[in-house]
Amino acid sequence: MKISNEEVTYVADLSRLEFSEAETARMGEELGAVLDYVATLNAVDTTGVKATEHILNVQNVFREDEVGQSLSNEEALANAPEAESGCFKVPRVIE
Amino acid sequence: MEYDIVIGMEIHAELATKTKIFCSCPTTFGADENTHTCPVCLGMPGVLPVLNKKVVEYATKAGLALNCKIANFSKMDRKNYFYPDLPKAFQTSQFDLPICVGGVLDIEVGGETRPIGITRIHIEEDAGKLIHEGADGTLVDVNRCGVPLIEIVTEPDMRSAEEARAFAEKVRNILEYTGVSDCKMEEGSIRFDVNLSVKEKGSDVLGTRTEMKNLNSFRALERAVHYESKRQIIELKKGHRIIQETRKWDDVKGVSSSMRSKEEAHDYRYFPEPDLVPIVISDEEIARAKAELPELPEAKKARYVSEYGIPEYDASVITTSKVSAAYFEEAVAAYHEPKLIANWLMVDIPAHLKERELTMETIPFGPSALAKLVELIKSGAISGKIAKSVMEKMFEGEGDPEAIVKAHGWAQMSDSGELEAIIKQVIEDNPKSVSDIATGNKKAYGFLTGQVMRATKGQANPQMANQIIRKLVEAQIGKTE
Numbered sequence: 001m002k003i004s005n006e007e008v009t010y011v012a013d014l015s016r017l018e019f020s021e022a023e024t025a026r027m028g029e030e031l032g033a034v035l036d037y038v039a040t041l042n043a044v045d046t047t048g049v050k051a052t053e054h055i056l057n058v059q060n061v062f063r064e065d066e067v068g069q070s071l072s073n074e075e076a077l078a079n080a081p082e083a084e085s086g087c088f089k090v091p092r093v094i095e
Numbered sequence: 096m097e098y099d100i101v102i103g104m105e106i107h108a109e110l111a112t113k114t115k116i117f118c119s120c121p122t123t124f125g126a127d128e129n130t131h132t133c134p135v136c137l138g139m140p141g142v143l144p145v146l147n148k149k150v151v152e153y154a155t156k157a158g159l160a161l162n163c164k165i166a167n168f169s170k171m172d173r174k175n176y177f178y179p180d181l182p183k184a185f186q187t188s189q190f191d192l193p194i195c196v197g198g199v200l201d202i203e204v205g206g207e208t209r210p211i212g213i214t215r216i217h218i219e220e221d222a223g224k225l226i227h228e229g230a231d232g233t234l235v236d237v238n239r240c241g242v243p244l245i246e247i248v249t250e251p252d253m254r255s256a257e258e259a260r261a262f263a264e265k266v267r268n269i270l271e272y273t274g275v276s277d278c279k280m281e282e283g284s285i286r287f288d289v290n291l292s293v294k295e296k297g298s299d300v301l302g303t304r305t306e307m308k309n310l311n312s313f314r315a316l317e318r319a320v321h322y323e324s325k326r327q328i329i330e331l332k333k334g335h336r337i338i339q340e341t342r343k344w345d346d347v348k349g350v351s352s353s354m355r356s357k358e359e360a361h362d363y364r365y366f367p368e369p370d371l372v373p374i375v376i377s378d379e380e381i382a383r384a385k386a387e388l389p390e391l392p393e394a395k396k397a398r399y400v401s402e403y404g405i406p407e408y409d410a411s412v413i414t415t416s417k418v419s420a421a422y423f424e425e426a427v428a429a430y431h432e433p434k435l436i437a438n439w440l441m442v443d444i445p446a447h448l449k450e451r452e453l454t455m456e457t458i459p460f461g462p463s464a465l466a467k468l469v470e471l472i473k474s475g476a477i478s479g480k481i482a483k484s485v486m487e488k489m490f491e492g493e494g495d496p497e498a499i500v501k502a503h504g505w506a507q508m509s510d511s512g513e514l515e516a517i518i519k520q521v522i523e524d525n526p527k528s529v530s531d532i533a534t535g536n537k538k539a540y541g542f543l544t545g546q547v548m549r550a551t552k553g554q555a556n557p558q559m560a561n562q563i564i565r566k567l568v569e570a571q572i573g574k575t576e
């Protein structure tokens with residue numbers, strides 16, 4: 001099953017990715033193959049099998065509500081490509 | 096054509112935990128930018144979030160207080176979107192299995208009780224703060240990222256701005272009582288989003304809805320609903336279609352406008368959060384949480400009416416805030432005059448608080464001082480009028496009402512001999528009033544009482560003054576009644 005160019009472009013857009021025409025076509029083929037592979041699961045008879053809500057068979061892992069050490073402002077911003085007035089700086093976003 | 100207004104609400108409330116939802120950074124408001132962060136809430140790769148136990152406890156309590164069913168099994172999901180207030184590019188939230196479902200809250204508007212359905216309550220993390228002003232770019236403060244929230248989603252059950260406001264106020268009140276959120280609107284710890292559509296009266300077909308986000312006061316919420324419903328009706332009457340969109344409410348101009356920013360198709364591609372495990376709550380734990388719930392406003396209100404005998408209206412005003420209810424109860428415990436204490440809490444105290452920009456949290460005197468003041472009036476030590484001056488001084492920080500009365504020489508004149516001398520003088524000075532009374536104009540008594548109060552600077556005991564005035568005037572007129 002090939003994924004249509006429109007669908008690839010839509011998903012790429014949501015992921016902030018940009019593809020050339022050739023890449024879009026290739027993505028359509030490859031994503032289609034991935035979905036086909038996953039779809040083999042549909043062949044399994046799951047009548048009477050409880051739906052899986054979560055893949056881990058573990059539950060209730062909690063931490064206590066106790067304050068720990070946070071990073072300093074300098075540490076927090078150490079990896080930021082751009083910073084100003086103690087903040088991360090990003091291209092202007094208009095509300 | 097008549098129209099019905101259909102309103103649903105989403106309420107976000109920050110939970111009153113000490114730390115964030117998935118890391119041990121503090122949640123305190125107003126810290127310097129980016130000083131409450133760690134690799135987890137900064138969204139660094141390879142970190143492991145761990146759910147704060149208190150978040151589950153608070154969400155359970157909120158759900159119970161809002162009459163929801165608590166899910167025995169719920170899980171966290173990722174809600175994917177790109178926006179700089181969210182360093183991970185997804186918000187950890189709950190999608191198909193929220194922690195609370197199916198609640199209801201009755202509201203009362205115009206003497207009518209209406210049940211408002213609560214679809215669900217889920218837990219999630221708050222986003223960071225964006226600062227747009229001045230800079231050529233946008234600045235990001237991550238402190239608020241990961242502060243725990245509950246999102247309460249209602250059914251589209253509200254039909255007017257008044258109902259929307261009543262519901263919002265009631266939810267805030269209950270969350271405050273339950274202690275799960277401090278509900279400070281000015282700090283954004285509780286925020287209201289309104290979904291609104293209009294439909295032909297009686298029709299089952301819902302209209303297209305618009306959404307207004309982050310209405311930050313009850314007044315703004317009420318005004319925004321009034322404006323937006325009118326706008327939609329006018330559009331429809333003109334034959335226009337309503338566009339499904341997010342609109343921005345401008346509280347200064349009193350208008351809503353389309354947010355024409357490049358709004359993304361909302362496709363959040365939710366999927367189960369693989370780093371967080373499911374939350375399982377047993378029936379025993381739910382029962383325990385239920386037993387731990389404090390007395391909620393509704394129950395408190397009923398108790399004030401039955402136990403203290405104050406009018407229902409008074410009870411509902413006092414219970415609008417947890418702090419004023421606690422204050423009231425303490426004052427009544429100190430001096431059992433519930434109605435008189437309620438009066439002060441409903442009229443004079445709010446007026447002073449407003450004038451001085453204080454709140455019940457910052458009021459400069461305690462409930463025992465208020466009780467003392469009421470006792471002074473009740474025992475006849477001061478007049479009601481003087482009491483108002485005493486309260487003034489209490490707000491100015493002069494402390495104990497008894498000490499204030501003493502310091503200012505405000506004790507009521509209850510010495511009948513002293514008072515009688517003053518009244519004799521007043522009667523002598525006002526022969527016209529006496530002759531008026533003699534000819535049947537009883538109103539002149541009021542004038543004489545006023546003169547006596549003036550002569551004593553309000554310190555005469557009015558009942559006693561009246562008695563003496565009558566006695567002396569009648570003696571002078573030479574007839575008894």
Ligand SMILES: [Zn+2]
Binds near residue numbers: 119120133134136137
């Ligand atoms: Zn953190």
